Amino acid sequence: MPDPIATCPQCGFHLYTASADTESAHTNHELLPASIEYFLRNNESPPESGDLLDIQTLLHQAENASADLESQISQMKESIRRLTFQRERITANIQAYRTVLHPIRRLPADIILEIFDWCVSVQSIEPDSVVLDNPELKLPGLRVVQSLHSVHPPWNLGQVSRNWRNIALSSPKLWSSVSIFLRTTHPSASIQRRVELSQVSLLSIYLTRSHDYPLSVYINSLHAEHPLLSMIYAQSHRWRNAVLYLPVETLRNLSFSIKGALPMLRTLLLSVTRDPGACNTAQENWENVITGDVVIDAFQYAPSLKCLAISQIPSFPTLFTMPWDQLLRFECNLKSQAHQLSENSMNLHILRSAHKLQMAMFRCCHKPILDFDNLQPIRHTHLHTLNLFSVMDSNPAIPHIGQLLDIVTLPTLCHLSIHTQRRELDACDTVLRFIERSDPKNLRVLLLNDMPMSVEATQNLLKIIPSVEHLGLSGVTDEVIRTMCWSGSNTTGVRDLTTSDTPASASDSGVILPKLRRLAFYGSESLSVNQRKLLGMIESRRSITAAVSGSLIVDMGQDGGGLQDSLTTPAMLERVEVSRKYNFSDSDTVLRLDRLVDEGLTLDQR
Template sequence: MMDVSLSYLDSSLISDFSSFSQDHSSVCINTLDAGSYIIEPLPSSVNELLNTNEAPLHSKPLQCSLREAETVVSDLNQHLAKMQAEVAQCTLKRDQAVSIVQSYRNILHPLRRTPPEVLLEIFSYCVDFVDTEHPEACQKLDSLDTKREPWNLGQVCKYWRSVVLECPRLWSSLSLNLLTKPPNSAQAKKSDSASAVVLLSHYLRRSKDCALTIAIFTSQPTHPLLSLLCGHSNRWSDMLLSLPTAGFQSLSIINGCLPSLRALHLRSLDSEITWASTPVIDAFEYAPKLVLLRAHEIPNITSQFLLPWDQITYCSNHFPNGEVVARNEINRSNMDMLSKTTRLRHATLLCSGHGPSLPLAPLKHEFLTCITLELIRRSSLDLLDQFLDALTLPSLRSLRMTVSSRHRPRPSVQPIVRLLERSKCSLIKMRLKGFETDVSPDVAGSPSTFRVLLTSKAIRDSLQVICLAYFPNSLLQALTVGGTETPAPVLLPRLKHLRVSGACPVELDQTLFVSMVESRVKYTKFGSLVTSSQFVLTNQEAKKRLDELDTKYP
C-alpha cells in the first residue's frame, strides 16, 4: 500500500485547505511552481492509525485532505507533463545541434587532408601480401574475396577508392586456392568460374604494369584462372605453382615469356610414379632473371625441368611428407643439382632413403657459401655421410645440419670434420641438431670428434655463431673461459652469438650454463644468447643471474 504523506490531515490546516479548495478554480497550474508545494510528513496520529486496523473517529477532515492531496497530485502531473514536453523538445534540438557539430568535425577531420602517399602507406599494412616462402599461409588467402583488402578499402569513400585504384602495388600480390570443394552442379560451377574470371581480370587490370607475386593451388591442369594468369607471364616476379604434372606441361605456352621472373616455387600434387613417365617440362627454360628455386615433392628435378641452372644462386629441394620409399637416388639428384648450379650460393637439400648407398662422383663447388642438409626420419645415416664425403666446398661459411631425433645413438660429426678439412674453408656459422656434442675423451683417452671439430682450422679462429639443440655439461665446461686452474687456449675465441634450439634437459648443470655465458660476456663482445621457448631454467638462482646479465649487458 502506498501512503500519501501530506500534512493536510492536521486539524490546524483543514481550514487552509478548505479555502484552497474553494479558490482552486482560480488557480492555474501554469502559474504555479512545483517548488511552492511544501510536502510535510504525516501527523503522528495518522501514523498510529496506519499501524492498526481501527477506523478513524473523524473521517470528514480526512476525506477533505484526501481530495486536496489528489488535486495537488493532478496539478503536479500536469506540470510534470509540460516539463517532459520541454525536455523532449530541448533534447531534439540538442541532437540536431550535435549532428551539425559532428558534420563540421567530419569535414575538418585530419584524415580528409591526409596525402595519398600516407594513405597508401597505411593501406600497405592492411593488405595481406603473399609470402611464397610459406605455402601453407598462402593457401589460406583468397585474393578474390571482395570482403577482404584491398577490395574493401575502395568501398569506404570516393577519395579512398581513387587512391586504391591508382596504386598498383596494392594489387600486385595475389593467392588463388582452387583446391576447395567444387560446386554441386555443373551450372553452379560454371557460374562461379565466370565470376572468378571477372574478379581476377579486375585485379590484374588494377595492378597495371607492376611486377606480380602469385601463388596458385589447383588440381585442374587447364583451369581458366591459370590460363588468364599465363596471359600476364611477362610480369611474373615471384611465382608459387602447386599443380599436377599435366598442369606444369600446360605452361609450355609461356616458354620465353618470363623476362621478370626472379623466384620460382614448384609444388607437385602427383606421386613419383607419375613423374617417372612425364616428359621434360620446358616452360621455364628461358628466364634471364631467375635466381631462386624451391622445389617440393619433385623427384629428380634436374632431369624433369629445363631451367637456367647456371644463373640460380639459391636452391632448395624438399619432401615435406617425409617419405623415403623409392628415394635411394636422392643423393644423386642433389649432386646433379649442385653440379648444374655453378653459381649457387645457398642450398637447402634433403637426404632421405634406405638401403645400400649408391656411388657418387666427387664434386668441388667453388661458390657455395651456405648449405642446409636434413636427414629425415627412418633414413640411413650412410646417405648423409656419403653426400658429405663427396663434396668439397672451399667457400663454405655457413653450415646447417639436422638429423631426426629418432636416430639413436646420436650420429658423429666425423663426416663434417672430413668435409671441412678437405675444403679448407673458414666457417662462420654452424647449426647442428641431433648430433653428438659431447667433448669428453673416449675410453682410450682420445679427444671426442666434436672437440676435434671445434678445434679444427676451419672453425677454431673463425666461428662466430653456433646453434645446438643439446649442450652437455662437458661442452659447457669447455666453452667456459678460465673455467680451469690450468691455463688453456680459449675454445672458439671469436664466438659472439650462442643459440639453443632444444629444451632444457634434466641433466644440464644450469649454474654451469650461466657461468659459461658470464665468462663469454667478460671475455669478448658477446652479441646475444637466444634460447627456444622450451629452454626454461628451473634453478631460480641461475635464472636470476642470467636476468641480471641481460640487464648489465643488453
Template sequence: MSTFTILGLDDVPVPHPARIKELVSGNEQPLPVEKEYLGSVLRQGPSALSTLDTQISQGHEALISLQRQRKEAEAIIRDAQFILHPIRSICSEILLEIFSWCVYDAYNVKDVSKTVQCLNPRHPPWTISHVSRRWRNITLACSMLWSNIALDLDQYEVIDTSDRVYMFQLGLYLNRSRGCDLSVSLCSDYCLETHPVMGLLEAGISQWRNLNIGLCPSTVKTLGENVFPLLRRLEVTSFVLFQENEKTVLTAPELRIFISRCNDMACSLLGIPWKQLEMFSCCNASNRHCVEVLRQLSSAKSLNLTVHKMNNLDLADGAIVIPFVKTLEFEERKCEGVMARLLNSLTLPSITFLSLTFPKLSVSTFPTTFDASTTLTSLSINCDLSHANNSTLFLVFLKSTPNVTVLRLSAAGIPNNVLHGLTLMEGKDSLLPSLLVLKIAPGVPLCEVKLFIGMLESRCTEDEDDNKKGSGSDSYSCGSIQEPLNEETSGRRKLKQLRFQQPELGELRQLNSEDQRRWDTLCSSLEILYNFESF
C-alpha cells in the same frame, strides 16, 4: 510546490498523517476540524489533478525535446570527430604504405593451398577500395596493391562460382595491376589446360615475377609452353608428379631462386636454367635428381637442403663443387648419416655460414671430410647432445671450424664433456678460439652451472698475446662478426656477446653466493642479449 499548495489547503489545519491512518483503519467519526479538511480535499482534488496532468504533459514534451537536442548534439560531435580524425589528414603516400601491408604476399607462403584468395571481396585490396572515395582512388591508382594473385581453382568449383563471374573478377583484378610485376600462386588438383582462367592468366605472363605452383603435371606443362621473361622466383609446392611424365622445360632467363617443397620429383621433371640460380632449396637432397642439379649450380650463393627419405645416394661422379655458395642450411629429418655423406661430397670454397639440424633422439652424424676451416665464420647446430655419443661427435666436428666467430647452439641440455671441450685452458687445443658471439636456444640449457660459468669465464679473459698484437677486438661490432678472419686477428679472441632466444629462460637459477658473484661479474663484462630469432 507542495501537494497541499496544489490542493489549496495552505490555510486549512492539516491533521497528522497518523490521525488520517487511524480514521482510515477504523469506524471513528472525524472531528469537525477534520471534516472541514476532508471536505476541502474533495472539493479541490479534481482541479489539482488536472493541473498536475497538464504539468506532466508539459514536462514530457520538454523531456522529448531535450532528448532530441541531445541526439542532435551527439551527431554534430560525432561528425566533427569524424571530419577531424587524424587518419583523414594522413597523406596519400603514408596511406599507400599502410595499404601495402594489408595485402597478402602470394609468394611468401609455404602452403599454396592455404593462401587467401585474391578474388575474395572480404579481403584487401577489395575491402580497402570500399571505405571511402579517397581510399578507393588511392587503391585503384596503385597497381602494386593488385600485384599478388592467389587462386585455389578447386575452391571455386566447390562453391559453384560461374565462369562468367570468375572471369570478370579476375579480369578486373588483372586490369588494376596495369603492368606491375606479379606474384602468382596457383593451386589445383585437376587438369586446367582448357580452363578459361588459364588463357586470361597467360595473357599477362610477361608480368610474372614470382610463381608458386601446386598443380598437376599436365597443367605445369601447359604453362611451360610460355616464355617467362621476368620470372625470378619459382616455388613448387604440394603436388604429385610421376616419373613417367615428360620433362617440362621452362624458359625463364631471369630465374634466380628455386624452391621445392613436399615434392622430391620437381627437380627431375622441371627443366630450368640451373646454372644461373643464386638460391636453391630442395625438400629431399638425397634424391639422385637433386644431386644432379647440385652439380649444375655454378652460380648459387645460398642452399637450403632437407633429407627426409631413404634414397640410394649416388656420389660416384666425385665431389660436388659449388664455388660461390656462402650460406648452407641443411636439415636431416630421417635417414641417419645421409646428410653427413652428402656434406662430405660438397666442396664449398666460399662458405661463411653453415646450419645443421638433426632429428631428436637420433645419432647426429657430423661430416668428417667437409672442409670449411678457412672461410666458415658462422655456425648453427641443432641436435640432441645428450643422446648416445652425439656430444663427442659434436666436439670432433668443431675441431674443423677454427675460424667460427658466431655459434648458435640449439640443445635442451649441454653435457659436461661439451662444456669442458669449449673451455679454454693453457696446454690444451682450443675449440673455436675466435668465438665472439655465443647464441643458445631456447634459453639457459640443462647443464652443470659451475662448468657453464667456468666456460664463459675462460672465454671472457683477455689473451696476453692478443693484447700485445693489438688485434683490434675492442673495435668489434655486430655487423662485422661474419666476415672471414684475416691473419692479424687469427689468435684467440675474447667472447663479446651471449644471447638467449627466450627471455624467460635466460636466467641462471638456484645459484649459491659464490656462483652468483661469478655470474654477476660475467654480466658486467659480457654483453647478454635476449629474444633473438636467427642469425
C-alpha cells in the same frame, strides 16, 4: 482568472505561476488536519454535522491540488524530453563536425597509399634465422588471402570514399599480388559454371587494375584445368615471383602455356598437389602421369630466374629443364615417398649444374649404387650457405648426409646447418673432414642439430672454427661446456670449472671461439648439463672484453706457422638458446642468471 504564465529564459518552460491563495492551498494540503488524524486512530465515523461537509471539501481541494501539480509535472517532463532531443541532435552535429575535420581526411595521397601498401602487405616465407644482405637471394613474401573475395584488401579500400577509391585504383602495385585457391568442386555443373563466371569476372577486373605492374602469383589448385589458370598463364610475361601448387597433370602440360613467356620471373616455388580423396597414392599417380619420355621445359627460358624452390617433385633435374647456370639459390624439400626417386644423385647433379649457386638447401637420401671411385669431386667456389636435412630413416648406419659431404668442397662456406633426423653414425667425422677440406676460417654460422659427437670430436671441431659467431650443438656435456669457457676470465663460474676434477684440455689457452656471439644447445642430452658450469661459461664469455683488457687474439695460420696479418678482437656472448625443459633451480644460479639478463644477455628457452 487564470494564473499568470511565466517562461524560463534558459529552457523556455512555461510555468503557470500560482497565486498566493493557490500556493497557500497547496501547502495546506501537504499537512493532514488533526481531526483527520484523530479519526484514523480509531474506527469511529465522522459526525453527520458540518464536520462531514468540511472533510468532503478538504478532499475536493486536495484532489484539485494534486491534479494541478500533476499537470505541472507533465509539462516539465515534456520540456525535459524536448530539451533532451535537442541536446542529442546537437551532440550528433558535434560528432559530424569532428568527423569532417578528422586529420585522416586531409592526409596526402602518398601517405594514404603507404597505409594501403601495409594493408596488402605480404608475409615473408624467409626463416627467421636467415639474414641476407643480397636482395637477389631473398625469397618472396606471400599474400595467402583469396584475391577474389571483395571483403579483403585491396577491394574494400575503395569502398570508403571517392578519394580512397581513386587512390586505390590509381596504384597498380596494390593489385600486383594475386592469390588463387581452387580446391573445391561444386555438386552440379550449373553451379560450378556460375561460380567460374563470377571468378573470371573478378579476376579480370583485378588484373586490369594491376596494369603492367610485375605480378607476384600464388596458385593453389586441385583442378588440372580451370578458366582462372588460363587467365593467370596469359599474364606470365609479368610474373616476378611465382608460387605454384599444381596437380601433376598440370605440371606436365605447363610448357604449352608459359614456355618462353617468363622474361621477368625472378623467384619460383613449385610443388605438387593431390586430391586427398583420390584412391591411388601420390607415387602411383605420379608414375601414371609422368612417363619416362616426359620433359618439362616450361621454365627453360627464364632469363631473370635467380631463386628456385621445389617440394614433392622427385627426380627434378632430369624431369625439368632449368637455366641452372644462372641460379643463385636453390631449396629442395622432398617429403613422403618423393625422396625414394631422387636420392643424393639429384643433389650432386644440381651442384654440378648450378655453378653460380650461393645458397642451397637439400634433403639428403643415400644412393647405394653411387660410384665413388669414378665420381669427380665437386669444388663449388660460390656456394656460401648450405642447409642439409636427412630423410626420416630408422637405420642410423645409413650415411644420408655423409655421402653428399664426402664429395663436396666449399671454399667460401659461411653458413652450415645440418639436421640428421635419425642421428647418423659417424656423421661427425664426415662433417669434420668437410669443414677442414673447405676453408673453416670463413665459417660464421655452424648449426649441428641431432648429431651425436664425442667430447674429443667436439673439441677438435671447436679448434678449427675460430670465426664462428653463431654455434648450435647437440649432446653437450659438462666437459664441452668447460672447453668453451673463456679461461682468461676470473668469474666465480670459471673458478668453479678450473678447480673441478676434470683434467685440463688444450682449450685452456682461451682462444676457443673468440667471435662467438650466439650459442644454441639441442637435444635431450643437453638437459643434464650442470647448471653452475653452464652459467660459469656464460659469465666468462660475457666478461671476455674486460678479461683481455683490450688485448688482441692473434689468429694463427692453419699450418701453425707464421702469424696472419689480421688481429681479432674477442666478442661478447649475446644470446643463449636452450630447451624450455632446462631448469635453473639453484637459487644462487637464478640470481646470477637474472643479473646476466639485466646486463643484456638474451636467454631463449624454446
